Amino acid sequence: MTNWITRLNATNYQQQYDAIQIVSKNVAHSAQALGFQELNITGYPNISDQAMRRHHIREAVLGVIQPGDLVVVQFPMWTHLNFQAEFFDTIKGIEGVRMVALIHDIPTWMFTKGEEEYDRANDFWLNQLKKFDLLIVANEKGAHKLQDDGVHVPMIPMQFWDYFYQGPRQEKQFKKQLYYVGGRDIIDTTYRAATPLYIYDRQVEKKVLESGSVTWLGRQPSDEIVSRLDGGFGVVVTEILLKNRT
Secondary structure, three states: OOEEEEEEOOOOOHHHHOHHHHHHHHHHHHHHHOOOEEEEEOOOOOOOOOHHHHHHHHHHHHOOOOOOOEEEEEEOOOOOHHHHHHHHHHHHOOOOOEEEEEEOOOHHHHOOOOHHHOOOOOOHHHHHHOOOOEEEEOOHHHHHHHHHOOOOOOEEEOOOOOOOOOOOOOOOOOOOOEEEEOOOOEOOOOOOOOOOEEEEOOOEOHHHHHOOOEEEOOOOOHHHHHHHOOOOEEOOOOOOOOOOOO
């Protein structure tokens, strides 16, 4: 029996610094240390209306899987929806194969503003998750939310995520300052507290920087950020990042 894990590779030089590729690479690297083999995929442009090309890609990537193997899919795959659905169905069609989803994001939750905006019974992403034999979720809260949304698949919470890094590290000291590292434009943060907030991001609107407590450091490779941090606290992603907090 062979254990497999998917890895999403960048399709151009700049993409290698995107969070999606970095997380996928780090998880695959850690899985390899446990004896997993990689199933390498990319974004595969222009395949949505090319059924035969999608078929050939699936054959090339999944042809190594044998009956009784274990396949861990880093979910979502961030590729065309029909390719992803067919990819999962092909894996499930191999005798005795167990398919596990390691969930990074659930697009339905990311891109809808409220629960009333999506149809749980017919939602594409929720129905894709129902195909798996096991889901690895971030925490119990995420598991309960999926169950509320009708996904009744066995789940295991991760609880804690780490970041794979082998570069130089600064000696850490206690500092009353905050760091936010993101991949989306920041347009509506109204942070006014005295504690400094340093933002690593590709774009920050001018009104965000009107607070003397906010400093924009631009977009930088993740390893460079890790190598420079010598203290302070991280701020987690939320819909209302520090909004109206003091």
